[in-house]
Amino acid sequence: MATTKAEPGSSQRFEKDTREKIVSVVRHAILLTWSFVVLFPLYWLASMSLKPPGQANTLPPDWVFLPTVYNYLQLFQRSKFVTAFGNSLIMVAASVVLVLLIGVPAAYVLSRYDIPMERDVLVWILSSRMLPPIAVVLPFFFIFRNLNLFDTRIGMVLMYVSINLSLVVWVMKAFFDGIPVTLEEAARVDGATRFQGFRKVVLPAAKPGIYSVAIISFIFAWIELLFGLVLTNSKAVPVTLYVYSFIGSRSIEWSMLAAASMAMIIPVAVFLILVNKYLAAGLSFGVVLKE
Structure with a gap:
């Protein structure tokens, strides 16, 4: 039974698309990680401001708490x-x-x-x-x-x-x-x-x-x-x-x-x-x- 040989052009395009997807995923992962690093101090500050005075600086911190103004x-x-x-x-x-x-x-x-x-x-x-x-x-x-x-x-x-x-x-x-x-x-x-x-x-x-x-x-x-x-x-x-x-x-x-x-x-x-x-x-x- 005869088999068809894949065209070189289609294989190269597939590899190029795969590389672009991998690069895009890595880029977004790096950006998300960096955003988390930059915004985490702001989240920590906001969470401290919404905790009762006795709970603001507890170690380890309370990640789940009832916010208060x-x-x-x-x-x-x-x-x-x-x-x-x-x-x-x-x-x-x-x-x-x-x-x-x-x-x-x-x-x-x-x-x-x-x-x-x-x-x-x-x-x-x-x-x-x-x-x-x-x-x-x-x-x-x-x-x-x-x-x-x-x-x-x-x-x-x-x-x-x-x-x-x-x-x-x-x-x-x-x-x-x-x-x-x-x-x-x-x-x-x-x-x-x-x-x-x-x-x-x-x-x-x-x-x-x-x-x-x-x-x-x-x-x-x-x-x-x-x-x-x-x-x-x-x-x-x-x-x-x-x-x-x-x-x-x-x-x-x-x-x-x-x-x-x-x-x-x-x-x-x-x-x-x-x-x-x-x-x-x-x-x-x-x-x-x-x-």
Whole structure:
């Protein structure tokens, strides 16, 4: 009985499809494992915040338990936490708006105009982030005290702006460098002024970068602790300082600490959700390629 010989092409295609399926399975397995590793601390924190105080730090941990919102109720019943949370929201939001108003135009000028000693100016701007915060917090303390900015919201807003300004200028300059000048020239040919070209042509093209530096500036200011510890006392205390208060010299309130930490994550998560569609493009610096 005669048998038909398999075609070499079909065998190669079968082997290729098999290899692609194996690679796909391995890739998804690695991604799932990495996602589990990254998200597990967040799950642990959330589970601690939903456990009764006596059950939060038991070893071995209770994987199956009855969730409770007792810790959150206790947390938000404390007026000092609500005040500190509101302080951080107001101060951080104001600092993000102010740093964008200052940093974005400054980056545009550095990108489009011939500035004398431009490289030196950029290095000088970047040098504000070279020193560790512990090295500059004491001079800021004396400056703020002499200017009556100690323990004020305005003082903390200015501090957050000084922390994030160099980041905004450097990142946004990279975005503006990637936007073709011909777009603005075409707008001016149509009768637009330089400012109109900047507002109607350049800013929309740089929107991913603006959202990226906004979220990064928000996070850096939101989690800042050292300057709040030294430059505030009672009126402008940030939420990070109040969360730190749950760590005592003899004991740690684990359940309350977990609940406060989860409450701190909420504003960042909401901001990320709102700007999610711009964030991926912004972090990759891929707005427009210069011709």
